[in-house]
Amino acid sequence: MEHVKTPMWLLSLLCACGVGGGGAELRVESGPQSGLGPFRLLLAAEAPALDAPFVLLAPGLEVAEPAAVADGAQLRLWVSVRPRQGVPFIAEATVPRLEEGASELMPVLLPHAPWEQSGLGRPALVRGEPGLPRYVLFYQAEHGDVGAAVSEDGHGFWQLPVPLLPAAAIGGARGLGGLVTAQELHLFLVRGEVELVRARASVAEVARALGGGPPPGWQVGSLGLAAVDFVVPGSGTETVPGERILSVSARAVQTPAGRRRYDLFVTVGAGPRRALCAASSYDGRQYLVVPTPLLGRPGGQLQGGTVLLYRQRALLLVGLTTTRSGIAAGLIP
Amino acid sequence: MLALAGALGLACPPAHANPLDAFGYGSRAAAMGSAYAAVAADGAAGYYNPAGLARAAGLAIDVGYQAAVPELHLSGVRQPIEPTRGMLAGIVAPGHLGPVRFAFGITLFLPDQHITRLRVLRFETPRLQLYDNRTQRLFFAANLALHLGWGLHLGGGLSFMSRTRGTVHLRGRVAIGDADDSALWSSTDVDLVALRYPQLGLVWLLGQHLALAAVYRHSFVLEIDQAFEITADLGNPGQEPVVRGARLSQRAQSTDLFQPWQVVLGAALRVPGLEQLLLSLDVTFARWSEMPVPAARYELSLDIGRFNDLVRLQPSASFPPPGFSDILIPALGAEWQAAQGLLRGHLDLDVRGGYRYEPSPVPEQEGDSSFGDADKHTFSLGAGATLRRLSEILPRPLSLDVHLALTALPERSFRKRDPRSPVGDFTAGGVVVQVGGHLRWSM
Numbered sequence: 058m059e060h061v062k063t064p065m066w067l068l069s070l071l072c073a074c075g076v077g078g079g080g081a082e083l084r085v086e087s088g089p090q091s092g093l094g095p096f097r098l099l100l101a102a103e104a105p106a107l108d109a110p111f112v113l114l115a116p117g118l119e120v121a122e123p124a125a126v127a128d129g130a131q132l133r134l135w136v137s138v139r140p141r142q143g144v145p146f147i148a149e150a151t152v153p154r155l156e157e158g159a160s161e162l163m164p165v166l167l168p169h170a171p172w173e174q175s176g177l178g179r180p181a182l183v184r185g186e187p188g189l190p191r192y193v194l195f196y197q198a199e200h201g202d203v204g205a206a207v208s209e210d211g212h213g214f215w216q217l218p219v220p221l222l223p224a225a226a227i228g229g230a231r232g233l234g235g236l237v238t239a240q241e242l243h244l245f246l247v248r249g250e251v252e253l254v255r256a257r258a259s260v261a262e263v264a265r266a267l268g269g270g271p272p273p274g275w276q277v278g279s280l281g282l283a284a285v286d287f288v289v290p291g292s293g294t295e296t297v298p299g300e301r302i303l304s305v306s307a308r309a310v311q312t313p314a315g316r317r318r319y320d321l322f323v324t325v326g327a328g329p330r331r332a333l334c335a336a337s338s339y340d341g342r343q344y345l346v347v348p349t350p351l352l353g354r355p356g357g358q359l360q361g362g363t364v365l366l367y368r369q370r371a372l373l374l375v376g377l378t379t380t381r382s383g384i385a386a387g388l389i390p
Numbered sequence: 391m392l393a394l395a396g397a398l399g400l401a402c403p404p405a406h407a408n409p410l411d412a413f414g415y416g417s418r419a420a421a422m423g424s425a426y427a428a429v430a431a432d433g434a435a436g437y438y439n440p441a442g443l444a445r446a447a448g449l450a451i452d453v454g455y456q457a458a459v460p461e462l463h464l465s466g467v468r469q470p471i472e473p474t475r476g477m478l479a480g481i482v483a484p485g486h487l488g489p490v491r492f493a494f495g496i497t498l499f500l501p502d503q504h505i506t507r508l509r510v511l512r513f514e515t516p517r518l519q520l521y522d523n524r525t526q527r528l529f530f531a532a533n534l535a536l537h538l539g540w541g542l543h544l545g546g547g548l549s550f551m552s553r554t555r556g557t558v559h560l561r562g563r564v565a566i567g568d569a570d571d572s573a574l575w576s577s578t579d580v581d582l583v584a585l586r587y588p589q590l591g592l593v594w595l596l597g598q599h600l601a602l603a604a605v606y607r608h609s610f611v612l613e614i615d616q617a618f619e620i621t622a623d624l625g626n627p628g629q630e631p632v633v634r635g636a637r638l639s640q641r642a643q644s645t646d647l648f649q650p651w652q653v654v655l656g657a658a659l660r661v662p663g664l665e666q667l668l669l670s671l672d673v674t675f676a677r678w679s680e681m682p683v684p685a686a687r688y689e690l691s692l693d694i695g696r697f698n699d700l701v702r703l704q705p706s707a708s709f710p711p712p713g714f715s716d717i718l719i720p721a722l723g724a725e726w727q728a729a730q731g732l733l734r735g736h737l738d739l740d741v742r743g744g745y746r747y748e749p750s751p752v753p754e755q756e757g758d759s760s761f762g763d764a765d766k767h768t769f770s771l772g773a774g775a776t777l778r779r780l781s782e783i784l785p786r787p788l789s790l791d792v793h794l795a796l797t798a799l800p801e802r803s804f805r806k807r808d809p810r811s812p813v814g815d816f817t818a819g820g821v822v823v824q825v826g827g828h829l830r831w832s833m
Contacts, residue, residue: 089465089516089760091806091814312815313465314803337809347810369467389812 089313092364092371093320093335094351096387103388104156111383112374113150113159117141120148120162121376122304122361123384124182124194126211130154130368133211135165135194136376136384137178137361144168144176147196149212155367155386166196166206170218175199179361181235181244181306184211188260190267195235195244200224203233203244203256207267221266222256226275230254234307236319238341242273243307245280245321250301253280253323282336286346287325289332290353299325299334304361309341319344322351324359331355333362333375352387408610408649409474409499409525410437411676413458416478417791417828420456421772422723423744425670427656428593428603429723432830433480436497436531439591439605439656440545443493444535446482448786449833454478456826458525462518462799464762465816469518474525476501478828491537495547499529506551508614510644513685513709516760516813519752521822527551527647531589541595548586551610551647556580557617564622564636571627574620585610603656603672610649611682617641624694637693644686650677650716650751666727674721678714678751684761685709712759714751721746725774740774742793755816756807762818764802770795770824786832795824 098110108114112132119139126133132152139145147166150159168174176199183193190207194214197203201224206214222244232246242263244256254277262273288296303324310318321336321344332350352362355377362375373387414420416434426438433452435442457475461468477500484493501507506527511517533547557579565571587608594602619639625631656672688706692698723744730738745768752763772793779785801819 089467089813089816091811093810093812093814312805313817314805314815316805316815318809318814320809335810339809345808345810369465 090371090389091312091318092310092366092389093337093347094364094371094373094389095349096352096364096371096373097390098352098355098377099386099388104158106156107158110377110385110387111158111381112152112155112386113162113384114381115162115383116381119378119382120384121378121382122179122306123363123374123376124180124306125363125365125374126182126184127365127367127372132367132372132374134159134374134384135180135182136162137180138162138164139178144174145178145199147177147180147194150384155372159384165212165214166194166216168198169216170204172200172202172220173198173204173216177204179231179233179304181233183235183237183242186237186260188264189237189242190264193235193267195221195233197231197233198224201227201229201231203227205267217267219272221263221272222275227254227256227277232305234305234321236307236309236341238309238317238319241341243319243341245305245307247302247305248279250303251284253282253302253305253321254278255280280344282321282344282346284325287323287332287334287350288348289325289327289330289334289350291327291330296350297327297330299323299332300327301325303331303359306361306363308363308365310366317341320364322362322364324361331359333359333373335364355385408529408647409458409476409501409527410529411649411652412521412525413456413474413795413822413824415497415499415529416452416454416480417456417772417793417826418725418742418774418789418830420795420824420826421742421744421770421774421791421793422670422725423721423746423768423770425656425672425721425723425744425746427591427605427654427672428601428658429656429668429670433478433482433495433497435482435535435545435591436480436495436533436547437529439593439603439654440495440533440547440589441535441543441591441593441603441605443482443495443533443545444484444491444537444543445593445595446484446493447832448484450480450482450830451833452478452480452828452830454791454826454828456793456824456828458822458824460521460820460822462521462818462820462822463801464516464518464818468820469522471518471521472503472507472526474501475503478826493535493545495533495535497529497531497533501526501528506647508612508646510614510646510684510686513683513707514758514760514813516762516816518763518818519684519761520750520763533589535591541597543593543595544591546588546590548588549610551585551587551612553583553585553612553614554580555583555615557619560618560620560622562622563627563631564620564624565626566624566632567626572622573627574622585612599660599662601658603654603658605652605654605656607649607652607654609651609677609680610647611645612647614644614646615641633695633697636695638691640688640690642686642688645682645684648681648684650680652676668725670723670725672719672721674719676717676719676751679716681712681714681751683709683711709759710757712761713753715753717749717751719746719748736778736780738776738778740776742770742772742774744768744770744795746770750802755804758811760804760813760816762802762804762816764799764819766797766799768795768797787830788832789830791828791830793824793826797822797824
């Protein structure tokens with residue numbers, strides 16, 4: 058394993074990123090919400106210090122596909138970054154308080170091994186799961202191999218020198234979402250832009266592989282969900298089936314009633330329209346599609362999104378390209 | 391009386407169901423866990439057992455103040471439920487009609503924030519059903535009681551509320567280009583309807599030590615019926631209207647403040663050989679299964695002539711019954727005469743305690759509704775000081791009672807059948823702290 062080295066030119070470029078500074082605290086919703094929307098994007102009045110709805114802007118860079126965790130009032134984001142020149146990589150942004158926006162964007166995973174040289178993207182974070190290192194960041198190289206990096210503090214990641222899940226095992230599927238069920242790690246990918254597939258491996262085997270042991274044995278199969286199972290807003294009040302799945306992310310949440318629930322967030326497109334949709338499961342095997350998009354008609358192009366509980370309130374983070382590219386936030390009205 | 395009730399009701403915009411069911415009336419009763427049906431012989435009898443009015447020794451007036459402060463949570467998030475605070479007042483006026491002893495009583499709880507407060511939420515909205523919708527409303531009752539002889543006392547009366555049924559009319563012209571150019575004249579048509587529901591009570595005194603009681607309190611629900619009508623020409627000022635006599639009407643009907651009918655069986659025992667100790671027990675049956683759907687139904691119609699086909703109006707949704715369960719509520723109380731004849735025979739001191747268990751009538755919330763609730767354990771303490779023969783002017787006793795109670799709602803988990811539920815699994819729990827003071831004056 059090797060520690061990531063960050064070129065100074067990149068650091069100086071990226072430290073200029075971020076938005077905002079100061080602002081009133083967002084109102085906390087009084088009732089519980091599971092976080093399955095529908096959401097609306099953050100309003101300027103809710104966070105005057107932000108360039109709403111963006112909590113992270115990176116001039117000159119395209120950022121998308123956020124993976125996020127909340128530590129109290131602080132948000133930590135891992136995003137795919139596509140510079141205009143150079144290869145894609147993964148960066149981390151710290152958001153001390155949502156109302157203030159991101160204060161910095163730091164490269165955290167750069168192409169290092171030969172199989173990564175075409176670039177890295179699609180971060181998927183698993184944190185605090187028994188049997189695994191505290192932080193495990195899964196990612197996908199441009200040509201399809203899935204890699205992993207581990208960390209105990211979420212800052213300094215160590216990348217596995219070899220792919221955790223070779224591209225050949227998943228037939229060129231793109232991703233990436235990751236979650237842990239009772240005893241298995243599930244990685245979700247999109248095959249042919251139309252079908253969701255899942256790669257499963259036991260947590261024990263994955264842990265051994267992350268410690269330098271042999272690669273885990275994967276079981277790869279269709280999830281039984283296709284693009285047409287999701288809908289995007291059409292004209293008027295109509296909705297239309299999704300034609301393409303553009304990205305997938307996943308999370309496992311502990312409900313207040315003490316059981317696990319597994320959510321998938323899927324960006325789907327139908328022609329020029331895009332929407333962020335969701336599917337959910339209690340057993341981690343059969344997923345039910347949420348009939349209404351979490352976010353539709355966003356006024357820009359969506360690419361990846363996730364939902365997390367932030368200060369007792371469901372918070373949507375989504376890659377959004379309008380005239381600018383950034384990570385936008387949304388709330389349940 | 392009706393006029394008073396009506397006037398009070400008119401002043402109320404928005405309310406919640408019976409605060410006395412939740413927190414009791416008066417410090418003596420509340421301190422004894424509201425196990426008071428066979429004990430009541432003062433103004434509190436107007437709520438606990440109207441028959442107790444006929445046990446009053448003479449004219450009695452009581453006045454007090456009590457407050458309940460909720461710290462209740464849904465999934466760990468504190469809910470913005472307002473405290474229930476208000477003034478208590480009661481009067482008992484006994485007399486004789488020939489050989490028959492009778493008493494008339496009035497009992498009032500008057501919240502000091504809102505006389506009554508209503509809040510109708512979307513059916514799906516998570517809420518703490520029995521507190522968000524129960525504890526902030528006026529209670530006003532008038533009762534008459536008779537002593538039938540052989541230790542039997544019978545009482546009954548009415549509790550009063552009022553509701554409004556009204557329509558707001560707007561007539562004139564609605565501008566199409568700029569709404570500010572509209573010219574509309576409003577008129578309001580509101581009916582104030584008095585609501586009455588009865589209560590009945592019986593007390594049977596078996597010698598000096600034992601009293602048995604039975605009480606019936608009728609159910610109550612407040613129906614809200616509000617309509618809005620616009621009849622107007624559509625068009626800009628100075629131009630021929632695009633549509634003449636367009637009409638939009640909307641009517642919303644909802645119910646709130648549901649109070650189930652209740653039957654209370656009570657007993658009070660002055661323990662033989664330990665005369666300082668009074669024990670009381672109440673068991674209340676509450677018919678929560680008749681709880682109506684706490685959501686609004688609406689009718690909406692629009693007539694804009696040749697443009698009607700361009701608008702599709704959604705019909706009002708229908709909701710399943712909430713499926714609440716009937717419950718039995720046991721309550722225990724004790725009063726100990728800690729000291730008598732202090733200050734040269736002028737002062738008596740009592741200490742009190744009580745416990746009341748109210749199981750939750752709310753079923754599992756696996757579907758669309760998210761009514762949060764939990765079992766309620768109320769622990770109460772209190773004390774009373776009775777001053778006797780204070781002066782020639784005040785020869786009869788003057789009592790000051792105080793109480794402190796804590797209702798604990800152990801956290802209860804609700805699980806949704808469908809993982810896609812917008813609300814998802816949730817928990818409900820917390821505490822409600824209650825305090826109060828009550829002055830009772832016999833004349």
